Amino acid sequence: MTIEELQVENQRQKEKIASLEQQLGQLLKLINGFRSERFSSSPPLPGQPTLFAVPEESVPQEEPAEEHISYSRKKKAHKGRNALPEHLPVREVVIEPEEDVTGLKKIGEEISETLEYTPASLVKRRTIRPKYAKADGDGVLIAPLPTRPIDKAIVEACLLAHILTAKYIDHLPFYRQIRMFKRDFGWEPAQSTICGWMAGCCQLLEPLYNALKQKILRSDYIQADESPIKVLDSDKKGSAHQGYQWVYHDPVQKLVLFNYRKGRGQNGPKELLAGYSGYLQCDGYTVYDKIGADPKITLAGCLVHARRKFHDALDSDKKRAQLALGLFKKMYMAERAIKEEAPDDFGKRKVLRDQKIKPLLVQIKTWIGAEQFKVLPKSPIGKAMAYFLGQYPKLEAIFGDGRIELDNNLIENAIRPMAIGRKNYLFCGSHGAAQNAAILYAFFGSCKMRGINPREWLEDTLKRIPEHSIQKLEELLPGYQTKV
Structure with a gap:
């Protein structure tokens, strides 16, 4: 081989x-535990120990000279125990x-307040x-039976709400709930029965789910992300x-939509977003680029x-990664101050961002332009730089509207309960069950x-929706209910 070929091979x-x-x-970080992305560019305070510091006894040291230091300080008063909530019912016990x-x-x-717990009760309702x-x-002549969420079923709306909330909020699979019912009340429903109740609820809620979908799609700013689930x-x-x-998350109206699809291709989001016009905030997944080809959609x-890529490069190129992370930190500190100054004034927020944050974004781009040819393209820092430059037009679009968040963290927070839940119930029993889960996760x-x-x-919605007007379904969405 020639010298040039050897150099290419070596590279x-x-x-x-x-x-x-x-x-x-990355694998070692995942194996060893939670991967924190917190970054601090400040060195530790003098004398402050670090978690991975070498034990002092293992390092030869000279015998330190004795030094006597005395000082006084004011003792900080303890805030005391948190007050008990005022809305809790009170049971008074008088001891003479x-x-x-x-x-x-x-x-x-003398009055002492403590807390006691009354276990949940399962009541047989006899009408x-x-x-x-x-x-x-x-x-x-006989009075008609009151409407129930699931006709001819023995379950009332309050029990349905408890079972579904326990699974999708508290991450208790149905089989665990059945064991609890048997242990505490001597009642052991079949798992197929509870699954049938869930399907019946979702069938009842499906029109409301479609109303939620249309309300989110009428917005002109939504965030999008995807998460795997076994079926x-x-x-x-x-x-x-x-x-x-x-x-899909609407940060302004604070509404979330889950939509199950069998794959990660573009067909699902393209079908759902057909006719949508406005901003779509997303990560660098290529499917979104294809959707963004629609002139009515701005990515x-x-x-x-973008920041996460530089965090991943800390171990291989600490100096460059820290420089980039320091600039990202300044952007988020500025964003925090801007939101405090203009919490609801999106026009003012846009002006302040253009003044204080956008120059930092341009600074990172300029720095990458000068440094990218000094690093290996396939190294972690090289990949981080390439990702940033590839995403730069989308990152620049953030500053086109004061409503747009700097990141997709809000939608990742919405996905987190599902990520925790699937570790408990492991999989959905069918594609239909996965879409039913999407309906409940959305609400x-x-x-x-x-x-x-x-x-x-x-509970309130399951009681009202069977007889609610189809033209006024949006009244039942979370936060939009009208009192009856």
């Missing part, structure tokens, strides 16, 4: 080694002295409807099918995903975004 091997080292580092108090004058009392024979012998498929033996929950990027995610108790919302 290729260096890139391959750097890429493998980076992959190995054992001695005879006849003729004694009461001068006061009695008296029957009356009409005077003329023309039939029988049992009768046509696929030996392993579960890898499905995807596509998630906005995610600073967190529960919207409840979370709007600060609404999901169990109370679901």
